[in-house]
Amino acid sequence: MHLSLIENPSSLRDITPGGSLIGNVKVPGDKSISHRSLLFSAVAEGETTIEGLLPAEDPISTANCLKAMGVKISPISKGEIVKVQGVGLDGLNEPDDVLDCGNSGTTMRLLLGLIVGREGRHFVLTGDNSLKSRPMKRVGHPLKMMGAHVNGRAKGDFAPISIVGKQLHGAVIGTPVASAQIKSAILLAALTAEGSTTVIEPANSRDHTERMLKAFGANLEISGEMGRHITLKPGVKLKGTQIVVPGDISSAAFWLIAGSIIPKSDITIENIGLNPTRTGILEVLDNMGANIQLLNKREVAGEPVGDIRVTYSEQLKSFTLDNEIMPRLIDEVPILIVAACFCDGISQITGASELRIKETDRLQVMTRQLKKMGAKIEEKADGLTINGSQSLHGANLDSESDHRIAMSLGIASLLADSNSSIFRSDAASVSYPEFWSDLERLRN
Numbered sequence: 001m002h003l004s005l006i007e008n009p010s011s012l013r014d015i016t017p018g019g020s021l022i023g024n025v026k027v028p029g030d031k032s033i034s035h036r037s038l039l040f041s042a043v044a045e046g047e048t049t050i051e052g053l054l055p056a057e058d059p060i061s062t063a064n065c066l067k068a069m070g071v072k073i074s075p076i077s078k079g080e081i082v083k084v085q086g087v088g089l090d091g092l093n094e095p096d097d098v099l100d101c102g103n104s105g106t107t108m109r110l111l112l113g114l115i116v117g118r119e120g121r122h123f124v125l126t127g128d129n130s131l132k133s134r135p136m137k138r139v140g141h142p143l144k145m146m147g148a149h150v151n152g153r154a155k156g157d158f159a160p161i162s163i164v165g166k167q168l169h170g171a172v173i174g175t176p177v178a179s180a181q182i183k184s185a186i187l188l189a190a191l192t193a194e195g196s197t198t199v200i201e202p203a204n205s206r207d208h209t210e211r212m213l214k215a216f217g218a219n220l221e222i223s224g225e226m227g228r229h230i231t232l233k234p235g236v237k238l239k240g241t242q243i244v245v246p247g248d249i250s251s252a253a254f255w256l257i258a259g260s261i262i263p264k265s266d267i268t269i270e271n272i273g274l275n276p277t278r279t280g281i282l283e284v285l286d287n288m289g290a291n292i293q294l295l296n297k298r299e300v301a302g303e304p305v306g307d308i309r310v311t312y313s314e315q316l317k318s319f320t321l322d323n324e325i326m327p328r329l330i331d332e333v334p335i336l337i338v339a340a341c342f343c344d345g346i347s348q349i350t351g352a353s354e355l356r357i358k359e360t361d362r363l364q365v366m367t368r369q370l371k372k373m374g375a376k377i378e379e380k381a382d383g384l385t386i387n388g389s390q391s392l393h394g395a396n397l398d399s400e401s402d403h404r405i406a407m408s409l410g411i412a413s414l415l416a417d418s419n420s421s422i423f424r425s426d427a428a429s430v431s432y433p434e435f436w437s438d439l440e441r442l443r444n
């Protein structure tokens, strides 16, 4: 056990570099699937049981919003099976107060889709300072094409967002970006619209909504390969079911990269969701020449799952990311930027402008923070150029309250030549509350 990781009350975390990462780790439940399991079971008939739900701040925001609209959800804690008593498609009460989506874009955007069709009911959605600065018109606009009444600051783009529920009508909607949040909001609104709705994506985004809506009994047809057409026909009641949530590949990504770049490391990550719309990171690691072994591949509740063993690779090749692969690894870009600092040659990231509208502007924040450690990174409008084979030095770092930045800087700090401290490291709790204790346990 390494004793160099010291937590103090202001969430300033000191990290002494050195050592390797060795052992097994079980990452918490997939965040995208956790949100969806709560949202869909809320409007199903009867009880749904959810095993492996992520007990982190973002899904808890979703649960709290649903509870405020009369949905009964049993306590969410590690290892507990969560039970949701659905209120049916006509349910969801008008809440007494504003619905607080916290830091979670998925909560706000999917909830918008779920509530816009609740006739005559009034809802206001808000969130923390980060969420209040993230664009919501990308969801409000297509929902208006279905007859929704959505208003907010900056002509409806920013929260607080207010909604007066209306009877919606079906529509054929092409989304301008491959975003699972936009697609899912439209499909949720389509559940109570008059007539069928088709969503056409420019490229395939993660498909957990399609898989899970089918498991709840929705009438959903999918045609085409890339840029699929997804058609939902309303008039079918969703039925409560049993859900098993696999581990989150976006959380596993920190160990996949750490194990590859930290000398002598050997980590086995158990029970990772391997949905092909999410495995871009494995494609990139394979091209970089990383030592990755896929073990025990199986199917659990409609999603592919497996364990992955990763061992240190002495010479990792640089990589390029473009808009084709971006939807399959969108949340893994911050930790891939760290990887780029330690491989041979120059890595190029393009087609990544969506990173600018996440919890922070992740291209700008990663550049600002890693430059404090001496990294050579150049920021472009839609990406970065990163020099490899660097030796980073310790620095006073700041997650800027972004969970993925906090964890990425934690891994970078392990390879610096002197101590670092990370301010606001507790941001990790948004998606991976036990990240820092897992890190401490794996250190050797």
Ligand SMILES: O=C(O)C1=C[C@@H](OP(=O)(O)O)[C@@H](O)[C@H](O)C1
Binding pocket: 031, 032, 033, 106, 178, 179, 180, 181, 182, 184, 205, 206, 330, 331, 354
């Ligand atoms: O649907 C989801 O669960 C998510 C979709 C992605 O966002 P976009 O839909 O904006 O690409 C991703 O970045 C986010 O963390 C979760």
Ligand SMILES: C=C(OP(=O)(O)O)C(=O)O
Binding pocket: 031, 058, 103, 104, 105, 106, 107, 331, 358, 359, 404, 431
């Ligand atoms: C972008 C993310 O989540 P959300 O959009 O739900 O805030 C994320 O988890 O990296």
